[in-house]
Amino acid sequence: MAVVAYKCPNCGAPLEFSPESQKFECSFCGSSFSEEELQKYEPAQSSEQTIVQEPAEEEGKEETAVLYTCPSCGAQIVTTETTAATSCLYCHSPVVLEGRLQGEFHPDRVIPFAFTREEAERRFYEWVAKKRYVPKGYFDTGKTEYFMGVYYPYWVLDCDTSANYTANANRVRVWRDSRNEYTETSVYRIHRQGDLHFEDLTHCALDSEGRELADGVMPYRVLEAIPFKMPYLSGFRAEIRNLETDALEPVFQDDIHKYTENLLRDTVTGYDSVYNSSLDSDVKRKDYQYALFPVWAFVYTGADQKKYYYSMNGQTGKVAGILPLDRKKLLRDAVLAGLGIAAVLLMIGGLLI
Amino acid sequence: MKRLISAFAAVFVMTLCLTPAWGAEPEQHVFDNADIFTDAEEAELEKRIEQFQADVQADAVILTEQDGSVNDPELRAQDFYDANGFGLGSNRSGVILYINMETRDVVACASGETKYVLLNTDLDTVIDAGYDELADGEYADSMHAMLGKATSVIKRHEVSGEYENGQYTGAHTAPDDQPLGGYPVVFLVAAVVAGSACTILVYVFVAKRYGTPVRDAVYNVRNNTTVDLSVRQDVFVNKSVSVRHIPKNPPSRSSGSSGFRTSSSGRSFSSSRRKF
Numbered sequence: 001m002a003v004v005a006y007k008c009p010n011c012g013a014p015l016e017f018s019p020e021s022q023k024f025e026c027s028f029c030g031s032s033f034s035e036e037e038l039q040k041y042e043p044a045q046s047s048e049q050t051i052v053q054e055p056a057e058e059e060g061k062e063e064t065a066v067l068y069t070c071p072s073c074g075a076q077i078v079t080t081e082t083t084a085a086t087s088c089l090y091c092h093s094p095v096v097l098e099g100r101l102q103g104e105f106h107p108d109r110v111i112p113f114a115f116t117r118e119e120a121e122r123r124f125y126e127w128v129a130k131k132r133y134v135p136k137g138y139f140d141t142g143k144t145e146y147f148m149g150v151y152y153p154y155w156v157l158d159c160d161t162s163a164n165y166t167a168n169a170n171r172v173r174v175w176r177d178s179r180n181e182y183t184e185t186s187v188y189r190i191h192r193q194g195d196l197h198f199e200d201l202t203h204c205a206l207d208s209e210g211r212e213l214a215d216g217v218m219p220y221r222v223l224e225a226i227p228f229k230m231p232y233l234s235g236f237r238a239e240i241r242n243l244e245t246d247a248l249e250p251v252f253q254d255d256i257h258k259y260t261e262n263l264l265r266d267t268v269t270g271y272d273s274v275y276n277s278s279l280d281s282d283v284k285r286k287d288y289q290y291a292l293f294p295v296w297a298f299v300y301t302g303a304d305q306k307k308y309y310y311s312m313n314g315q316t317g318k319v320a321g322i323l324p325l326d327r328k329k330l331l332r333d334a335v336l337a338g339l340g341i342a343a344v345l346l347m348i349g350g351l352l353i
Numbered sequence: 354m355k356r357l358i359s360a361f362a363a364v365f366v367m368t369l370c371l372t373p374a375w376g377a378e379p380e381q382h383v384f385d386n387a388d389i390f391t392d393a394e395e396a397e398l399e400k401r402i403e404q405f406q407a408d409v410q411a412d413a414v415i416l417t418e419q420d421g422s423v424n425d426p427e428l429r430a431q432d433f434y435d436a437n438g439f440g441l442g443s444n445r446s447g448v449i450l451y452i453n454m455e456t457r458d459v460v461a462c463a464s465g466e467t468k469y470v471l472l473n474t475d476l477d478t479v480i481d482a483g484y485d486e487l488a489d490g491e492y493a494d495s496m497h498a499m500l501g502k503a504t505s506v507i508k509r510h511e512v513s514g515e516y517e518n519g520q521y522t523g524a525h526t527a528p529d530d531q532p533l534g535g536y537p538v539v540f541l542v543a544a545v546v547a548g549s550a551c552t553i554l555v556y557v558f559v560a561k562r563y564g565t566p567v568r569d570a571v572y573n574v575r576n577n578t579t580v581d582l583s584v585r586q587d588v589f590v591n592k593s594v595s596v597r598h599i600p601k602n603p604p605s606r607s608s609g610s611s612g613f614r615t616s617s618s619g620r621s622f623s624s625s626r627r628k629f
Binding site for chain 1: 544553555560563579585589591593595597
């Protein structure tokens with residue numbers, strides 16, 4: 001399997017993709033290259049690979065580690081089975097495991113990182129500052145560890161479905177005279193049938209501990225995805241998928257069914273209630289695309305040594321993660337809210353007597 | 354601390370100033386400002402009122418005026434009754450008969466326990482009893498007749514057990530006769546329950562949001578989907594009409610605060626008014 005490292009044609013130092021300029025930059029001599037310019041040069045390569053089987057802590061869960069030789073310094077580095085891009089721990093050169101991205105694992109599209117690590121940190125602290133119940137100063141005294149830009153694998157589905165929706169609906173009219181109240185209920189049978197087109201239904205294609213955080217930063221603006229090119233991974237970590245479309249089929253089907261029902265239900269208007277609904281849908285065309293989307297992943301260790309794990313959408317800046325909570329402040333505000341509601345009800349009671 | 358003591362002292366003094374109205378029972382009960390009674394008739398009416406007090410354990414007041422500026426004679430009578438501390442017992446039970454010679458109004462009002470046994474309709478009959486004499490200018494006779502009718506109506510309730518020793522034995526529905534000044538207890542309970550529920554909900558909701566690592570991803574349905582309907586049918590099936598009779602509230606002796614008027618001081622009165 002080829003392991004490649006992209007080198008600056010001017011000085012030979014490692015090239016990394018810069019989210020700021022959206023070009024490939026050399027941090028040593030300051031040169032910058034576009035994708036088209038970079039394609040003229042051959043990357044440094046190494047083809048050594050050793051597979052090591054790690055003893056399993058649980059039966060049936062053997063882990064396979066892969067050793068590669070860094071094309072820059074020759075050091076041997078260990079990666080996991082799903083790693084497709086990383087950096088050498090010795091010389092810090094970014095490397096792309098080209099072989100992992102060949103054939104059916106070659107991504108169709110990629111969304112490059114839209115902002116730098118510094119910008120990601122700034123956005124994170126800005127996001128935290130808006131959270132009223134984070135303990136004051138908690139994120140001032142701790143430290144950020146493991147701040148890494150990671151490309152996560154996703155399946156993106158475009159599909160066409162045909163659907164048949166039926167339901168009952170009621171329209172109610174009420175009027176009064178001096179002695180009686182009259183309620184007229186008109187019942188209608190509703191029928192909707194037609195074709196629906198869905199674009200860019202997305203789910204993470206990696207079954208790992210970080211999956212929840214990777215899912216939590218969605219949605220991405222998939223329209224902005226570009227055709228995949230290997231150099232975009234340089235300077236970042238990348239993971240390849242370990243979930244195929246079959247494994248995610250039930251999840252996509254649930255999404256399609258849910259959205260179909262909501263869309264057809266929204267066409268039923270002018271009624272007081274809709275009930276006894278029934279939906280038959282059939283997916284006629286499915287087009288899966290395999291894509292890599294950017295996530296900033298980091299760990300924050302507070303002054304109390306408690307670790308908090310966060311991920312940030314590398315395109316939109318949306319953050320997912322558990323926040324520390326100032327329980328006393330929350331309790332105080334909750335009690336005040338309760339007293340406010342009680343005061344309003346007491347005033348209403350006073351107005352009615 | 355000094356300021357706190359001064360504030361308490363001020364409140365104490367102000368309270369003392371107000372207590373004459375709540376002090377000993379006044380001795381005069383006939384106030385003939387319009388001068389329609391002779392001195393002898395006034396004295397007889399005072400005795401008649403003493404008899405009334407002994408018979409039904411309730412006070413009685415007669416007020417006459419010649420004042421064209423009184424727009425609300427019922428309120429005028431009630432405020433006069435309140436301001437001068439009339440009434441027997443802790444609930445200040447009694448009646449007031451008011452005649453305004455300028456506006457030609459005759460008013461009968463009842464307060465305290467008496468208002469539950471002399472409702473508005475009962476006070477209509479009290480005025481009826483002396484109305485002819487009033488119209489004929491026999492004002493003192495008119496007052497005697499009205500007091501006599503009031504006595505007989507109250508006695509009827511004594512016989513039926515609704516009135517004993519100056520106390521109404523049924524439900525006291527006027528706001529100023531209820532605990533908390535008539536404030537609906539249900540609102541207090543609702544306020545406590547709603548306030549507690551709000552506190553718990555806010556705490557649990559926010560704590561859960563902070564402790565949940567991810568939220569549901571948002572798929573922009575509007576921008577990413579298209580719908581092309583080939584069938585869009587709404588077929589009428591049937592129609593039905595249900596009828597509900599609107600019940601009317603039956604007349605009740607405990608008719609609630611809606612049957613009583615409130616004086617300027619907030620006390621409830623039953624009342625009746627007529628022109629003569």
